[in-house]
Amino acid sequence: MNMTLDLTRYVAEVIESKKDTFISASDRIWEFAETRFDEVQSAEALIEVLETEGFRVEKGVAGLETGFIGSYRAGNGGPVIALLGEYDALADLSQEAGLSEYRPVQPRGNGHGCGHNLLGVGALAAAVAVKDYMAAHPETAGEVRFYGCPAEESGYGKTYLAREGYFKDVDAAFSWHPHAMNAVMHGSSNAVIHATFNFKGISAHAAAAPHLGRSALDAVELMNIGANYMREHMIDQARLHYAITNSGGFAPNVVQAEAEVTYLVRAPKTAQVRELFTRLVKVAEGAALMSGTQMEYRYEGACANLIPNSTLERVLHKHLSALGAPEYSAEEYAFAKAIYETLPESNKQEAAAMVGPKLAPLLAEHPLTGFIVPFSDDKEMFMGGSTDVADVSWNVPTAQCGATTMAFGTPLHAWQTVAQGKSSYAHKGMLLAAKAMAAAAIETLLEPELAKRAQAELRERLGGEAYDCLVPADVQPPKQGAGTLAV
């Protein structure tokens, strides 16, 4: 019997036999909808499954209150495989499940707009299946770990785990993301530094004694003007965006004593981000000099650019293809279609352009992709956004797939994603991703040469560059109650 098919069948059976546990955990995390660094109950739900399944759990890793690692070891030596899970929600995205119209459960409440309830449990299910395989095959030596990574959304939990060396002894890492396609991704993303600039001035009556005041709001405005001039002299793919998080108050007759602006600086390489950030700090210093104010800045977080790994991606794709896409019922297609009809025309057009003129009309009619996208690493896809999986990928060969959990064209960070987060087809996508990752992870455990080849590829892609974390060593992750930043 062919090993791929054997493994595929094994993981499919294990995961199907425990699917009620996984689906219930994902649905509970959807309900908790906890945002970055506050994922207490969500982490507990995942830890509960890990402990029941016999994993050893280490909590509060890398200074992350809601970060944890569940590990299971068999024998001595052998590869160490990581499954990466996320479980944070987004602010202001509350939405009733199973409804194809916008209706928040709680006005301005949180919601799983990026499907991380599914993401975390899918990776957890994969770790459980790998553990079951190891337990059933005592000759297998190695370790499987589930990394509970908090605050993917503007918190960059994995960056702290990577900085503190939690991936140093890992041989291969797998993850996935809820998506509208079943596909193994081959691409990169922008590195980012997120920092907030605080200006302190002197308050005064804006009409009676303006000469005594020094305006922090002026400083923020001057900084933004400087940054906007800086844009002209950046590389094309770099991105600079800001939000004024404190404008200094609502009274124009009071000179603003304090004001704050938060910035994201992105570019394809970490070195480029560092250089742009240094220039941005100079712009902030210039604004403080011009306005006679004091400036201080603090890091909110950062992450590197993603390094793809064809060696592991091919293995993941092989198993995803062997498993095949789920089948859907008429009710499932009907709900997906109802969601699709609510999407803005621009989203539909962008999705259509991605799949081409042959497939687009078919998917518009039946908006659940019931096939596996062929794998290609001929060219890297580039994502303008950022992901903290990147910091793992600098340290460990990392492969990720997407699995269909939402209607064709559904954008992330939208109420439609939340509405579909507990649907039966979202569960099917989560279980498919879990099976593909589990089979790929077991194959890596059984063939240590595979991890060695993947590591050689990683070294080649890095070209001698070492991982240099963008978050300075003295910056600690935020604690619970840090709040969300709308970025």
Ligand SMILES: [Zn+2]
């Ligand atoms: Zn996400």
